Amino acid sequence: MVIQFSIGNYRSFNDIQTVNFRATGIESDDETVDANNIAEVDGQKLLKTIGVYGPNASGKSNLVKGFHFFKRMVKWSLVNQNLWDTIFNPNKQAMINKSDDWGYFQVVLLIEGKKYRYGFTLGEKEIASEWLFGPDGKNGTYYFSRTGAEIKIDEEFFSEGLNIPYDTKLRNNSLFLSFCSSYNGYLSGSIRDFISNKIKHTETSGEDSDRNLDTNKLVEEDKKELVLNWLKEAGLHYNDIEIKRNRKKTVIVYKNVYDEKGGIIDNIPMNLEFEESEGTQKFYSFIGKLYNKFENGGLLISDEIDSNFHPSLLQKIISLFNNPLVNKANAQLLFTSHDTNLMHPEILRRDQFYFTEKSSTDATILYALSDLKGFRNDADFAKQYLAGYYGALPVLGNYIEESQSIENSEK
16 A cells, blocks of 8 residues: 655655655544544555645646656656656756756555555656665665665665666666566565556556556456446446447447337447547546456546546545445545535545645645644534635635726726
Protein backbone atom coordinates (compact mmCIF):
# COMPACT_ATOMS: atom_id res chain seq x y z
CA MET A 1 0.00 0.00 0.00
CA VAL A 2 1.02 3.62 -0.44
CA ILE A 3 1.87 5.42 2.79
CA GLN A 4 3.09 8.77 1.43
CA PHE A 5 3.87 10.59 -1.79
CA SER A 6 5.95 13.76 -1.89
CA ILE A 7 6.62 16.13 -4.77
CA GLY A 8 8.64 19.31 -5.25
CA ASN A 9 10.03 21.52 -8.01
CA TYR A 10 7.55 20.15 -10.54
CA ARG A 11 4.99 22.24 -12.43
CA SER A 12 3.25 24.47 -9.84
CA PHE A 13 4.94 22.68 -6.91
CA ASN A 14 8.06 24.46 -5.67
CA ASP A 15 8.68 23.51 -2.03
CA ILE A 16 8.17 19.82 -1.24
CA GLN A 17 4.54 18.93 -0.49
CA THR A 18 3.24 15.58 0.81
CA VAL A 19 -0.01 13.65 0.66
CA ASN A 20 -0.12 11.20 3.58
CA PHE A 21 -2.25 8.05 3.71
CA ARG A 22 -1.38 7.44 7.37
CA ALA A 23 -4.52 7.71 9.47
CA THR A 24 -4.31 10.32 12.21
CA GLY A 25 -5.59 9.76 15.74
CA ILE A 26 -8.94 11.48 15.16
CA GLU A 27 -12.09 9.50 15.90
CA SER A 28 -15.36 9.80 13.99
CA ASP A 29 -18.66 10.02 15.83
CA ASP A 30 -19.77 7.04 13.75
CA GLU A 31 -17.36 4.21 14.60
CA THR A 32 -18.15 2.38 11.36
CA VAL A 33 -16.56 5.23 9.37
CA ASP A 34 -13.21 4.64 11.07
CA ALA A 35 -13.59 0.86 10.82
CA ASN A 36 -14.38 0.97 7.10
CA ASN A 37 -12.15 3.81 5.92
CA ILE A 38 -8.95 2.64 7.62
CA ALA A 39 -7.01 -0.48 6.68
CA GLU A 40 -4.88 -1.95 9.46
CA VAL A 41 -2.02 -3.76 7.73
CA ASP A 42 1.09 -5.04 9.51
CA GLY A 43 0.80 -2.51 12.29
CA GLN A 44 0.11 0.41 9.94
CA LYS A 45 -3.23 2.26 9.93
CA LEU A 46 -3.69 3.53 6.37
CA LEU A 47 -6.49 5.45 4.70
CA LYS A 48 -8.20 3.82 1.75
CA THR A 49 -9.33 7.05 0.10
CA ILE A 50 -8.14 10.65 -0.09
CA GLY A 51 -9.89 13.48 -1.93
CA VAL A 52 -8.11 16.66 -3.01
CA TYR A 53 -10.13 19.89 -3.31
CA GLY A 54 -9.25 23.41 -4.34
CA PRO A 55 -9.91 26.12 -6.93
CA ASN A 56 -9.04 25.78 -10.59
CA ALA A 57 -5.33 26.20 -11.35
CA SER A 58 -4.37 25.57 -7.72
CA GLY A 59 -2.34 22.44 -8.51
CA LYS A 60 -4.73 19.49 -8.03
CA SER A 61 -4.08 18.12 -11.50
CA ASN A 62 -0.36 18.77 -11.16
CA LEU A 63 -0.29 16.43 -8.17
CA VAL A 64 -1.86 13.73 -10.35
CA LYS A 65 0.56 14.49 -13.20
CA GLY A 66 3.48 14.36 -10.79
CA PHE A 67 2.46 10.89 -9.65
CA HIS A 68 2.12 9.87 -13.29
CA PHE A 69 5.57 11.23 -14.17
CA PHE A 70 7.09 9.42 -11.18
CA LYS A 71 5.49 6.15 -12.27
CA ARG A 72 6.60 6.50 -15.89
CA MET A 73 10.17 7.30 -14.88
CA VAL A 74 10.35 4.12 -12.81
CA LYS A 75 8.72 2.06 -15.55
CA TRP A 76 10.32 3.47 -18.70
CA SER A 77 13.49 5.49 -17.97
CA LEU A 78 15.64 2.44 -18.65
CA VAL A 79 14.43 1.96 -22.21
CA ASN A 80 13.13 5.37 -23.33
CA GLN A 81 15.87 7.97 -23.64
CA ASN A 82 13.36 10.59 -24.90
CA LEU A 83 11.08 10.21 -21.88
CA TRP A 84 12.65 13.17 -20.14
CA ASP A 85 12.02 15.59 -23.01
CA THR A 86 8.44 14.54 -23.61
CA ILE A 87 6.86 14.48 -20.15
CA PHE A 88 9.06 16.33 -17.63
CA ASN A 89 8.01 19.85 -16.73
CA PRO A 90 10.07 21.41 -13.92
CA ASN A 91 8.84 24.26 -11.79
CA LYS A 92 9.68 27.46 -13.69
CA GLN A 93 10.56 29.40 -10.55
CA ALA A 94 13.04 26.71 -9.52
CA MET A 95 14.69 27.00 -12.94
CA ILE A 96 14.87 30.80 -12.75
CA ASN A 97 16.39 30.54 -9.26
CA LYS A 98 18.88 28.02 -10.72
CA SER A 99 17.90 25.27 -8.29
CA ASP A 100 20.16 22.24 -8.44
CA ASP A 101 17.11 19.98 -8.22
CA TRP A 102 14.63 20.34 -11.06
CA GLY A 103 12.25 17.84 -9.54
CA TYR A 104 11.79 15.94 -6.28
CA PHE A 105 9.74 12.74 -6.07
CA GLN A 106 9.45 10.27 -3.19
CA VAL A 107 7.07 7.47 -2.25
CA VAL A 108 6.79 5.46 0.96
CA LEU A 109 5.38 1.99 0.37
CA LEU A 110 4.30 -0.96 2.47
CA ILE A 111 5.31 -4.14 0.63
CA GLU A 112 5.09 -7.61 2.17
CA GLY A 113 4.74 -6.09 5.61
CA LYS A 114 7.86 -3.90 5.31
CA LYS A 115 8.12 -0.15 4.81
CA TYR A 116 10.34 1.25 2.03
CA ARG A 117 11.11 4.85 1.14
CA TYR A 118 12.23 5.42 -2.45
CA GLY A 119 12.79 8.62 -4.39
CA PHE A 120 14.93 10.68 -6.70
CA THR A 121 15.70 14.25 -7.68
CA LEU A 122 16.40 15.48 -11.18
CA GLY A 123 18.99 17.80 -12.60
CA GLU A 124 19.32 19.07 -16.14
CA LYS A 125 18.95 15.93 -18.28
CA GLU A 126 20.21 13.65 -15.49
CA ILE A 127 19.34 11.93 -12.24
CA ALA A 128 20.80 14.26 -9.60
CA SER A 129 20.21 11.88 -6.69
CA GLU A 130 18.36 8.66 -5.90
CA TRP A 131 17.79 6.70 -2.72
CA LEU A 132 16.17 3.65 -1.20
CA PHE A 133 15.67 3.22 2.53
CA GLY A 134 14.22 0.14 4.15
CA PRO A 135 13.81 -1.69 7.43
CA ASP A 136 16.72 -2.64 9.65
CA GLY A 137 15.00 -4.42 12.49
CA LYS A 138 12.80 -1.76 14.10
CA ASN A 139 14.63 1.13 12.47
CA GLY A 140 15.30 2.19 8.90
CA THR A 141 18.58 2.29 7.04
CA TYR A 142 19.73 3.21 3.57
CA TYR A 143 19.87 0.38 1.02
CA PHE A 144 21.49 2.50 -1.66
CA SER A 145 22.12 6.17 -2.27
CA ARG A 146 23.15 7.87 -5.49
CA THR A 147 24.62 11.27 -6.16
CA GLY A 148 25.12 11.82 -9.88
CA ALA A 149 27.13 8.85 -11.16
CA GLU A 150 28.33 7.79 -7.69
CA ILE A 151 26.31 4.99 -6.09
CA LYS A 152 26.80 3.71 -2.54
CA ILE A 153 25.29 0.34 -1.65
CA ASP A 154 24.67 -1.26 1.72
CA GLU A 155 26.15 -4.75 1.22
CA GLU A 156 23.98 -6.34 3.91
CA PHE A 157 20.57 -5.05 2.88
CA PHE A 158 20.92 -4.48 -0.86
CA SER A 159 23.34 -7.16 -2.04
CA GLU A 160 21.42 -7.43 -5.34
CA GLY A 161 22.96 -4.11 -6.36
CA LEU A 162 26.59 -5.21 -5.95
CA ASN A 163 27.36 -7.40 -8.94
CA ILE A 164 25.81 -5.55 -11.86
CA PRO A 165 27.75 -3.40 -14.39
CA TYR A 166 26.07 -0.12 -13.54
CA ASP A 167 29.35 1.78 -13.76
CA THR A 168 29.50 1.17 -17.51
CA LYS A 169 25.88 0.59 -18.60
CA LEU A 170 23.68 2.84 -16.44
CA ARG A 171 22.81 6.05 -18.30
CA ASN A 172 22.83 9.27 -16.31
CA ASN A 173 19.10 9.76 -17.06
CA SER A 174 18.06 6.24 -15.99
CA LEU A 175 17.07 5.14 -12.51
CA PHE A 176 19.30 2.73 -10.60
CA LEU A 177 16.28 0.99 -9.04
CA SER A 178 14.94 0.15 -12.51
CA PHE A 179 18.41 -0.94 -13.62
CA CYS A 180 18.73 -3.37 -10.69
CA SER A 181 15.29 -4.82 -11.35
CA SER A 182 16.28 -5.55 -14.97
CA TYR A 183 18.96 -7.88 -13.54
CA ASN A 184 16.30 -9.79 -11.59
CA GLY A 185 16.83 -8.00 -8.31
CA TYR A 186 14.05 -9.23 -6.04
CA LEU A 187 13.56 -6.16 -3.87
CA SER A 188 14.12 -3.62 -6.64
CA GLY A 189 11.78 -5.67 -8.83
CA SER A 190 9.09 -5.72 -6.15
CA ILE A 191 9.23 -1.94 -5.69
CA ARG A 192 9.34 -1.27 -9.42
CA ASP A 193 6.46 -3.67 -10.03
CA PHE A 194 4.29 -1.96 -7.41
CA ILE A 195 4.96 1.52 -8.80
CA SER A 196 4.63 0.44 -12.45
CA ASN A 197 1.67 -1.92 -12.20
CA LYS A 198 -0.16 -1.38 -8.91
CA ILE A 199 -0.47 2.40 -9.33
CA LYS A 200 -3.07 3.11 -12.03
CA HIS A 201 -4.56 6.30 -13.46
CA THR A 202 -8.12 6.46 -14.74
CA GLU A 203 -6.94 9.02 -17.31
CA THR A 204 -5.10 7.47 -20.23
CA SER A 205 -2.14 8.54 -22.30
CA GLY A 206 0.75 7.05 -24.21
CA GLU A 207 0.97 3.30 -23.75
CA ASP A 208 -2.37 3.22 -21.88
CA SER A 209 -4.39 5.07 -24.55
CA ASP A 210 -7.31 2.60 -24.53
CA ARG A 211 -9.29 3.67 -21.48
CA ASN A 212 -11.61 0.65 -21.87
CA LEU A 213 -8.74 -1.84 -21.81
CA ASP A 214 -9.42 -3.32 -18.35
CA THR A 215 -13.18 -3.61 -18.80
CA ASN A 216 -12.85 -5.06 -22.30
CA LYS A 217 -10.56 -7.75 -20.89
CA LEU A 218 -13.28 -8.78 -18.45
CA VAL A 219 -15.77 -9.10 -21.30
CA GLU A 220 -13.29 -11.12 -23.38
CA GLU A 221 -12.43 -13.35 -20.38
CA ASP A 222 -16.02 -14.55 -19.97
CA LYS A 223 -16.84 -12.07 -17.21
CA LYS A 224 -19.48 -10.32 -19.31
CA GLU A 225 -22.22 -10.88 -16.70
CA LEU A 226 -20.07 -9.19 -14.07
CA VAL A 227 -19.73 -6.09 -16.28
CA LEU A 228 -23.47 -6.09 -17.06
CA ASN A 229 -24.27 -6.32 -13.33
CA TRP A 230 -21.96 -3.39 -12.52
CA LEU A 231 -23.69 -1.35 -15.22
CA LYS A 232 -27.08 -2.36 -13.85
CA GLU A 233 -26.07 -1.22 -10.34
CA ALA A 234 -25.40 2.21 -11.87
CA GLY A 235 -28.86 2.26 -13.48
CA LEU A 236 -27.52 1.33 -16.94
CA HIS A 237 -29.54 -1.61 -18.25
CA TYR A 238 -28.13 -3.63 -21.12
CA ASN A 239 -28.70 -7.25 -22.05
CA ASP A 240 -25.44 -7.93 -23.87
CA ILE A 241 -21.98 -6.56 -24.70
CA GLU A 242 -19.86 -7.31 -27.74
CA ILE A 243 -16.28 -6.30 -28.51
CA LYS A 244 -15.78 -5.88 -32.24
CA ARG A 245 -12.27 -5.76 -33.69
CA ASN A 246 -11.66 -3.41 -36.57
CA ARG A 247 -8.69 -1.05 -36.66
CA LYS A 248 -9.42 -0.58 -32.98
CA LYS A 249 -11.71 -2.33 -30.56
CA THR A 250 -15.30 -1.11 -30.62
CA VAL A 251 -17.65 -1.71 -27.70
CA ILE A 252 -21.23 -2.53 -28.69
CA VAL A 253 -23.91 -2.62 -25.99
CA TYR A 254 -27.39 -4.00 -26.60
CA LYS A 255 -30.57 -2.41 -25.28
CA ASN A 256 -34.06 -3.88 -25.12
CA VAL A 257 -36.86 -2.32 -27.18
CA TYR A 258 -40.28 -2.32 -25.47
CA ASP A 259 -43.84 -2.14 -26.75
CA GLU A 260 -46.51 0.12 -25.24
CA LYS A 261 -47.30 -2.49 -22.57
CA GLY A 262 -43.68 -2.83 -21.48
CA GLY A 263 -43.04 -6.11 -23.26
CA ILE A 264 -39.66 -6.72 -24.89
CA ILE A 265 -40.02 -6.87 -28.66
CA ASP A 266 -36.43 -6.48 -29.82
CA ASN A 267 -32.93 -5.43 -28.81
CA ILE A 268 -30.76 -2.92 -30.61
CA PRO A 269 -26.96 -2.47 -30.80
CA MET A 270 -25.49 0.84 -29.58
CA ASN A 271 -21.94 2.00 -30.22
CA LEU A 272 -20.69 2.92 -26.74
CA GLU A 273 -18.33 5.63 -27.99
CA PHE A 274 -20.70 7.42 -30.36
CA GLU A 275 -24.22 6.62 -29.15
CA GLU A 276 -23.99 6.60 -25.36
CA SER A 277 -23.34 9.44 -22.94
CA GLU A 278 -19.94 10.51 -21.63
CA GLY A 279 -21.00 9.40 -18.16
CA THR A 280 -21.88 5.92 -19.40
CA GLN A 281 -18.58 5.66 -21.26
CA LYS A 282 -16.65 6.78 -18.19
CA PHE A 283 -18.36 4.32 -15.84
CA TYR A 284 -17.79 1.48 -18.32
CA SER A 285 -14.07 2.31 -18.36
CA PHE A 286 -14.03 2.38 -14.53
CA ILE A 287 -15.49 -1.11 -14.08
CA GLY A 288 -12.36 -3.03 -15.04
CA LYS A 289 -10.08 -0.72 -13.08
CA LEU A 290 -12.21 -0.98 -9.94
CA TYR A 291 -12.57 -4.74 -10.23
CA ASN A 292 -8.81 -5.21 -10.64
CA LYS A 293 -8.03 -2.96 -7.69
CA PHE A 294 -10.53 -4.70 -5.39
CA GLU A 295 -9.06 -8.07 -6.40
CA ASN A 296 -5.35 -7.22 -6.46
CA GLY A 297 -4.87 -4.05 -4.41
CA GLY A 298 -2.83 -0.99 -5.31
CA LEU A 299 -3.64 2.67 -5.83
CA LEU A 300 -6.11 4.15 -8.31
CA ILE A 301 -5.66 7.85 -9.13
CA SER A 302 -8.43 9.87 -10.75
CA ASP A 303 -8.34 13.54 -11.71
CA GLU A 304 -11.72 15.31 -11.57
CA ILE A 305 -13.46 12.08 -10.67
CA ASP A 306 -16.79 13.90 -10.46
CA SER A 307 -16.72 14.84 -14.15
CA ASN A 308 -19.76 13.25 -15.90
CA PHE A 309 -20.75 11.31 -12.77
CA HIS A 310 -23.98 11.86 -10.88
CA PRO A 311 -23.23 12.68 -7.21
CA SER A 312 -25.02 9.51 -6.03
CA LEU A 313 -22.94 7.32 -8.34
CA LEU A 314 -19.74 9.00 -7.19
CA GLN A 315 -20.68 8.40 -3.54
CA LYS A 316 -21.28 4.76 -4.44
CA ILE A 317 -17.79 4.42 -5.93
CA ILE A 318 -16.19 5.99 -2.86
CA SER A 319 -18.21 3.71 -0.60
CA LEU A 320 -16.96 0.63 -2.48
CA PHE A 321 -13.35 1.51 -1.63
CA ASN A 322 -14.32 1.98 2.00
CA ASN A 323 -16.32 -1.27 2.14
CA PRO A 324 -14.10 -4.10 3.47
CA LEU A 325 -16.51 -6.71 2.10
CA VAL A 326 -15.95 -5.39 -1.44
CA ASN A 327 -12.43 -3.99 -1.19
CA LYS A 328 -10.83 -7.13 0.25
CA ALA A 329 -7.36 -6.26 -1.08
CA ASN A 330 -7.31 -2.84 0.65
CA ALA A 331 -7.03 -0.92 -2.60
CA GLN A 332 -6.60 2.84 -2.27
CA LEU A 333 -8.07 5.77 -4.17
CA LEU A 334 -6.60 9.25 -4.64
CA PHE A 335 -8.94 11.62 -6.44
CA THR A 336 -9.41 15.30 -7.17
CA SER A 337 -12.88 16.79 -7.18
CA HIS A 338 -15.10 19.84 -6.84
CA ASP A 339 -18.08 17.78 -5.63
CA THR A 340 -18.81 18.91 -2.07
CA ASN A 341 -21.48 16.20 -1.69
CA LEU A 342 -18.61 13.95 -0.61
CA MET A 343 -17.58 16.35 2.15
CA HIS A 344 -19.60 14.73 4.89
CA PRO A 345 -18.31 13.10 8.09
CA GLU A 346 -20.45 10.02 7.42
CA ILE A 347 -18.54 9.46 4.16
CA LEU A 348 -14.95 10.56 4.80
CA ARG A 349 -12.87 11.57 7.82
CA ARG A 350 -11.11 14.92 8.24
CA ASP A 351 -7.73 13.38 7.37
CA GLN A 352 -9.17 12.13 4.07
CA PHE A 353 -9.64 15.66 2.72
CA TYR A 354 -6.71 17.57 1.26
CA PHE A 355 -6.71 21.07 -0.20
CA THR A 356 -4.54 22.90 -2.70
CA GLU A 357 -4.10 26.64 -2.92
CA LYS A 358 -1.53 29.02 -4.33
CA SER A 359 0.98 30.85 -2.16
CA SER A 360 1.95 34.52 -2.55
CA THR A 361 4.65 33.32 -4.98
CA ASP A 362 2.10 31.34 -7.05
CA ALA A 363 3.35 27.95 -5.84
CA THR A 364 1.02 25.12 -4.81
CA ILE A 365 0.52 24.45 -1.10
CA LEU A 366 -1.01 21.09 -0.13
CA TYR A 367 -2.53 20.49 3.29
CA ALA A 368 -5.04 18.20 5.01
CA LEU A 369 -8.22 19.28 6.77
CA SER A 370 -6.89 17.42 9.83
CA ASP A 371 -3.92 19.82 9.85
CA LEU A 372 -6.28 22.69 10.66
CA LYS A 373 -7.06 23.15 14.33
CA GLY A 374 -10.37 24.02 15.94
CA PHE A 375 -12.71 22.03 13.69
CA ARG A 376 -14.97 19.25 14.92
CA ASN A 377 -14.87 15.76 13.46
CA ASP A 378 -18.65 15.88 12.95
CA ALA A 379 -18.76 19.35 11.38
CA ASP A 380 -20.54 20.17 8.14
CA PHE A 381 -17.35 20.02 6.07
CA ALA A 382 -19.00 21.14 2.84
CA LYS A 383 -20.64 24.18 4.39
CA GLN A 384 -17.45 25.26 6.17
CA TYR A 385 -15.37 24.69 3.02
CA LEU A 386 -17.68 26.77 0.84
CA ALA A 387 -17.73 29.46 3.52
CA GLY A 388 -13.97 29.72 3.21
CA TYR A 389 -13.07 28.33 6.65
CA TYR A 390 -10.47 25.98 5.17
CA GLY A 391 -9.03 28.30 2.51
CA ALA A 392 -8.52 26.73 -0.95
CA LEU A 393 -11.32 28.77 -2.56
CA PRO A 394 -11.09 30.89 -5.71
CA VAL A 395 -10.82 34.62 -5.15
CA LEU A 396 -13.36 36.13 -7.53
CA GLY A 397 -13.61 39.83 -8.09
CA ASN A 398 -16.92 41.59 -8.62
CA TYR A 399 -16.89 42.00 -12.38
CA ILE A 400 -19.81 44.46 -12.48
CA GLU A 401 -18.35 46.76 -9.82
CA GLU A 402 -14.89 46.64 -11.41
CA SER A 403 -16.32 47.40 -14.86
CA GLN A 404 -18.30 50.37 -13.54
CA SER A 405 -15.23 51.67 -11.74
CA ILE A 406 -13.22 51.52 -14.97
CA GLU A 407 -16.00 53.29 -16.90
CA ASN A 408 -16.24 56.06 -14.30
CA SER A 409 -12.51 56.57 -14.34
CA GLU A 410 -12.54 57.00 -18.13
CA LYS A 411 -15.21 59.70 -18.07
